[in-house]
Amino acid sequence: MRRARRVAERQRPLWMLAPGGVLLVLVVGVPLAVAGQISLLDLDQYTFRQWLDAPFVGLDNYVEAVRDSSLPHAIWVSTAYAVIVTLVTLPVGVAAALAAHDRFTGRGLVRSVLLVPYVLPAFVVGTVWRVILQPDGVADAAVGRAGLDAGLWLNGPRSFWALVIVQAWTAWPLLYLLTLAGLQTVDPEVHEAAAIDGAGWWVKLRRLIFPYLRGPVALGLVITFLHSVNNFTLPYVLFGVPSPRDVEVLPVLTYVESFQNFRFGLSAAMAVFSLGVVAVPLLGYLRAVRLT
Amino acid sequence: MKAIRGAIALLLGSALLTACGSDGGGGTDGAGKTLDVLIGANTIYPEQQREWFDEVSATFKAQTGATVRFETFATPNDELTRIQTSVLSGQGPDVYALGTTFTPTAYATKAFVELSAEDWGKLGGRDKFLPSTLGISGPDEQHEVGVPFTSRPFVMAYNKDLLAKAGFDKPADSWDGLRDQARKLTSAGVYGLAVAYADSFDPWKFIWAMSLQAGNPLVDGGKARLDDPTTAAAYRTYLGWVATDKVVDPAAVGWKNAQAIAAFGAGKAAFLPMVSATSKVTLDKSAVAGRYGYAIMPTIPPGATALPAGGSGAASILSGDNLVVASYSKDKDLALAFVKMLTDVEAQRSYYKTFGELPTNAALAAELQADPALAAMVESSSKAVGTPFTGAWSQIQLALVNVVVQSVPALSSGTVDSAKLDALIKQAQSTAQGALDKAK
Numbered sequence: 001m002r003r004a005r006r007v008a009e010r011q012r013p014l015w016m017l018a019p020g021g022v023l024l025v026l027v028v029g030v031p032l033a034v035a036g037q038i039s040l041l042d043l044d045q046y047t048f049r050q051w052l053d054a055p056f057v058g059l060d061n062y063v064e065a066v067r068d069s070s071l072p073h074a075i076w077v078s079t080a081y082a083v084i085v086t087l088v089t090l091p092v093g094v095a096a097a098l099a100a101h102d103r104f105t106g107r108g109l110v111r112s113v114l115l116v117p118y119v120l121p122a123f124v125v126g127t128v129w130r131v132i133l134q135p136d137g138v139a140d141a142a143v144g145r146a147g148l149d150a151g152l153w154l155n156g157p158r159s160f161w162a163l164v165i166v167q168a169w170t171a172w173p174l175l176y177l178l179t180l181a182g183l184q185t186v187d188p189e190v191h192e193a194a195a196i197d198g199a200g201w202w203v204k205l206r207r208l209i210f211p212y213l214r215g216p217v218a219l220g221l222v223i224t225f226l227h228s229v230n231n232f233t234l235p236y237v238l239f240g241v242p243s244p245r246d247v248e249v250l251p252v253l254t255y256v257e258s259f260q261n262f263r264f265g266l267s268a269a270m271a272v273f274s275l276g277v278v279a280v281p282l283l284g285y286l287r288a289v290r291l292t
Numbered sequence: 293m294k295a296i297r298g299a300i301a302l303l304l305g306s307a308l309l310t311a312c313g314s315d316g317g318g319g320t321d322g323a324g325k326t327l328d329v330l331i332g333a334n335t336i337y338p339e340q341q342r343e344w345f346d347e348v349s350a351t352f353k354a355q356t357g358a359t360v361r362f363e364t365f366a367t368p369n370d371e372l373t374r375i376q377t378s379v380l381s382g383q384g385p386d387v388y389a390l391g392t393t394f395t396p397t398a399y400a401t402k403a404f405v406e407l408s409a410e411d412w413g414k415l416g417g418r419d420k421f422l423p424s425t426l427g428i429s430g431p432d433e434q435h436e437v438g439v440p441f442t443s444r445p446f447v448m449a450y451n452k453d454l455l456a457k458a459g460f461d462k463p464a465d466s467w468d469g470l471r472d473q474a475r476k477l478t479s480a481g482v483y484g485l486a487v488a489y490a491d492s493f494d495p496w497k498f499i500w501a502m503s504l505q506a507g508n509p510l511v512d513g514g515k516a517r518l519d520d521p522t523t524a525a526a527y528r529t530y531l532g533w534v535a536t537d538k539v540v541d542p543a544a545v546g547w548k549n550a551q552a553i554a555a556f557g558a559g560k561a562a563f564l565p566m567v568s569a570t571s572k573v574t575l576d577k578s579a580v581a582g583r584y585g586y587a588i589m590p591t592i593p594p595g596a597t598a599l600p601a602g603g604s605g606a607a608s609i610l611s612g613d614n615l616v617v618a619s620y621s622k623d624k625d626l627a628l629a630f631v632k633m634l635t636d637v638e639a640q641r642s643y644y645k646t647f648g649e650l651p652t653n654a655a656l657a658a659e660l661q662a663d664p665a666l667a668a669m670v671e672s673s674s675k676a677v678g679t680p681f682t683g684a685w686s687q688i689q690l691a692l693v694n695v696v697v698q699s700v701p702a703l704s705s706g707t708v709d710s711a712k713l714d715a716l717i718k719q720a721q722s723t724a725q726g727a728l729d730k731a732k
Contacts, residue, residue, distance in 0.1 A: 045400045045683050046732040049379050135543040154490070154546055156701030240492050240548075242694040244701070259372055261687045261727070262397065 039268035048264070061269035069257075070248055071270055075277060078250040081164050082228035086221055088168045093175025093220065094213070098205075100176075101183045111180075118173035126237025129166045130154065133238075155244040163235060163247050167228050174227075175220040182216035183209065215289060222285040226278055250274050322358025322626045329630070330374060330385035332613070333364035336573055340646050347642065352633060358626055368394070378618065379403040386621040387630060389613045392428045393679055393689065395438045398616060399430060400683030400732070404437040405617040405624060406430070414625070415439060415632045425652040427678030428610045438614030439631050440652035442643065445672035446497065446608035447586045449556060449564040449571060454482065463563065466592035467502060467529055470563065474539035477562035484539035486561035487530075488552040489700060494566050495530065496692035497609055502526035504677065506593035507602035511680035511688065514731070516724035518692070522593070524717055527695060528708050529594040535703040545700045556580065565589050568611065569648050569669055586668040588675065607675035612652070684727035691720040691727075 038051075039061055047054035065071045100111050117125070132138045133153035140150035153162045186209060194204050232251035239247050241256055254274065257267035334341040341364075349360040363385060365371040371390075378384025379401055390398055398404055405411070407429075412418050418426065421440050430436030450463050458477050464470045474484020488494045503510055506522035517523070534540040541555065553571050556564035557578030564571075566589070575584060591605040592598060599605050615634065617627040633639055640651040644660070650673055651657050661670045679685055695716045702709050 044730065045397055046730075048376070049401055049403050051380065135546040137546075152545065152701055152704070155697065240490065242492075242690055242697050245698055256690070259369060260690050262683075 035268050035271055038264055039272050041265045043264040043268075045262040048262070051264075054265070057265070061265045062272075064266060065269045065273060069266070069270070070253055071250075071273060073245075074248050074250045074253045075273065077160070077246070077248055078229050079277060081160065081167070081247075081249070082225050084164050085167045085171055085228045086225045088164070089172040089175050089224055090217070090221065092168075092172045094179050094217065096172070096176040097179035097183060101180060114176055115173050117170050118177070120170070122170070122231070122233035123237055125166065125170050126234050129162075129169075130238050133162055154239055155246075157246055159239060159244050160246045163238065163249075166238065167231065167234060170234070171224050171227060174224060175217065178216040178220040179213055182213040186212050218285060218288055222281055225281050229274075229278055250277065322356040322623070322629075325358040325623060325626060327352075327358055327360050327387065327623060327626055327630055328363065328385040329360055329387045329389075330363050330365060330371075331389040332371065332391075333366050334647060335366075336570060337647055344643070344646050348634070348639065351639070352630060355633065356626065356629055358623075360630065375401075375403075378620075382620045384618065384620075386618055386623060386627045388616050388618065389441060390438065390616055392438075392610050392612055392614055393685065395428050395614050395616070396431075396679075396681050396683055396685050399435075399437050399681075403619055405619050405621070405627075407436050407439070411628060414628045416636065420635065420654060421652050422654045422657050422674065424610065424674050424676050425612070427676070428681060429614060431681045437616050439616070439635060441613045441615045441631075441634060442647075442649040443612040443652050443657075443673045443676075444568040444570065444649055445611055445669060445676050446566050446568055446589065447668050447672045448589045449567055449575065449584050449586055451556070451559065451562050451580055451584050453583050454559075454562040458562075463587045463590075465590055466597060467590045467594045468597070469592075470565075470590050471529070471533065471537055471539065474533070474563060475537060478539045481560065483541045483555075483561050484563060485533055486547075486552040486556045486564045487533060487540050487544055487566075488547040488549045489534065489540075489545045489696060490547055491549045491552075492693060493689075494549055494552075495696040496689050497566055498530045499523065499526045499692050499695075500609065500679065501589070501606055502529060502593050504606050505591060505599065505603050506596070507600055507604070509604075509680060510692075511682060511685075511724075511728065514728050516688065516721055516728055518688075518717055518721040518724050524713065525594050527699075527713055527717065528710075531696070531699055531703060531708045531713075535706060535708050542704065545703055550574075554578075556584075569650065572648060588668055588672045591675070604677055605675060606677035607672045608677075610676040610678040612649070682728065682731050684724070684731045687727035688724040691723040694723075695720050 040056060040058060041047075041051070041054040042057045042060070043051055043054040096114055100107060100114060134140075135152060135154075137153075139153055144150045151158060153159065190208055191204075194208055199207070230251060231249075232255060235243065235247055235249050235252050236255070241252065241260065243249070243252050243256075250270070251274070254267050254270045257263045257270060345360075345362045349362070352358060352360050365374055368391065371394075374384065375388065375398065388398075388404075407415075422443070425440035425443055426436075429438035429440065448463060454477055455461075455463070455473075458473070460473055460476075464473050470485075477484040500510060503520070503523045503526050506525070508517050508520045508522040510517055510523070534542065534544060541560070544552065544555075547555075549567070552561075552564060553567060553574055555561050557575050557580055559579050575581065588607040591607055593600065593603060596603075615631045617624060617631065621627050634643075635653055637653055637656050640653040640656050643649060644651050644656070650666075650669055651660070657670060657673070660666050680688075682688075695713070698716055699708070699713060702712060
């Protein structure tokens with residue numbers, strides 16, 4: 001048996017994957033290698049012109065990023081908010097999918113409307129929410145009407161929750177979409193069999209439907225987390241630069257180091273750290289779905 | 293290792309190639325040549341800008357036989373990306389129009405032509421320009437890259453009706469005086485001042501001006517001086533307007549510059565400091581059209597009634613655009629001829645008439661000074677002072693704004709928390725010093 005498989009493996013024309021492989025190396029490998037190299041250089045506005053001759057500083061950029069920059073704080077903020085967003089969007093997305101799954105009049109319209117937050121460009125979402133969350137804006141008026149203290153949403157401690165709310169608002173339709181796709185794969189005969197056996201809705205949901213959803217929902221959670229961690233546009237448009245301390249997220253910090261402070265080396269080191277942050281859940285997911 | 297680096301450079305270079313090229317050769321006989329020029333897109337007058345491009349191209353073609361190809365960038369970030377790409381690949385536009393505060397950074401990259409005495413001669417001589425506008429062309433007269441092209445000095449708009457009603461004939465010339473006037477003018481939904489606390493750029497300009505007027509230029513040689521008491525006083529004054537003096541709408545802690553202009557345009561504020569002539573377009577369509585004027589901002593620092601010894605009566609940062617020639621340009625003389633044309637009286641007049649931006653050409657500026665509507669602008673332009681000329685300036689600028697951003701949440705308590713402010717200033721000082729230490 002084992003030997004047979006080896007023979008089969010030997011006969012695979014792997015060279016036919018070469019075009020894809022070359023493309024991957026060019027599009028992913030080379031930029032990654034360059035970023036890695038830049039992170040070891042003291043590259044800034046003074047050395048930028050002859051960047052290959054910028055002084056080699058070894059791991060100094062990494063040390064500086066950890067010791068003398070806001071990087072640890074930014075990693076904490078980014079991870080915390082991404083985890084919260086992921087947890088918030090899960091029940092909302094699944095509930096919306098279950099609601100839009102059954103046939104009813106106007107289902108197509110409802111399904112399309114639910115996707116609106118997801119298809120709007122982040123720039124538009126950020127701008128609209130910025131207006132809503134302004135001091136004296138719509139949000140404050142609503143909070144004031146409820147008898148609560150209207151405060152700052154775009155700076156200070158509440159800004160973190162503003163970011164969570166807005167990101168969750170844009171992110172949940174992805175989970176809804178993937179869950180809906182998962183629901184479509186449930187065999188109708190399974191429903192019939194359950195109905196004959198007299199299973200209640202909760203048992204049906206837990207024993208029949210959820211097992212079908214495990215894959216798509218896991219993928220949805222990973223993508224939502226990665227999107228949130230990597231989202232630059234939304235925090236940038238909502239809060240501007242310099243960021244309030246409570247919403248100083250990784251992508252904005254990296255951007256500022258590169259494009260406002262011109263510390264390209266330091267910024268590349270930070271980008272390598274971000275890569276580590278996103279690699280953890282990704283590897284977890286790949287192991288879970290056994291694609292490794 | 294070398295081979296790998298070479299391969300990477302080659303790959304990068306080929307990826308970054310911007311389709312453009314100037315043919316070799318020299319002299320200002322540009323027959324058959326093309327000059328590439330990168331300039332900011334004018335969002336207020338896009339149509340007029342296209343016409344101006346055509347007009348300039350036609351004139352230059354008649355003069356030299358060369359074609360001018362204009363490209364625009366939409367945002368400062370876009371501009372930066374273009375510059376980085378060109379500097380890395382050694383090709384791109386021949387001439388760039390850069391914002392003044394960005395000139396020190398551009399100078400630091402050494403990617404732009406340092407103008408020799410002979411080059412200045414080709415541009416029509418240094419005397420052609422308003423002396424103040426040359427203040428941020430380089431670290432000193434021997435090392436300059438920027439040729440002043442337009443001037444956008446900052447001034448203050450004031451509501452004539454509100455001032456007349458309160459019995460003031462003109463805005464005060466000191467910050468303390470302005471605060472006292474603002475207190476009298478604040479009542480019933482109208483505030484004395486409209487200030488954009490959440491703008492990414494405005495706040496540092498106030499702090500810089502007040503510090504400089506008190507004799508602290510923020511950067512002294514290679515030393516940052518943000519920890520000087522004058523800077524803390526500037527922050528306390530600026531933050532105090534909304535926190536303790538209550539002369540600014542509390543919602544202004546979330547305002548960008550455009551929102552401050554809108555509030556003033558709606559008649560909800562008596563003074564609107566830190567705006568340029570471009571605000572005129574908006575204000576002339578607003579509720580206060582025809583009932584507002586421009587004046588220079590106060591030049592006497594907080595806590596003083598006269599300019600202290602060692603203080604500088606700066607009315608504005610030196611603001612506007614400089615033209616720079618890329619050192620990789622193969623047509624340096626042609627580029628210089630083009631820059632000369634744009635800074636001569638004719639082109640400057642046409643630019644002013646089209647976009648309302650003030651000239652840097654001394655002869656034309658003198659001519660415009662006679663126009664009362666422009667008096668404040670021209671005065672501010674002549675009293676403008678360049679920000680410190682160091683490649684570290686963009687970092688220092690960001691550190692200055694950061695103090696304001698992190699102070700905002702505590703302002704609603706009705707005080708400016710001294711301990712917190714001092715800690716933030718200390719942090720800004722160390723950031724600024726760190727950036728200066730790296731400056732080469």
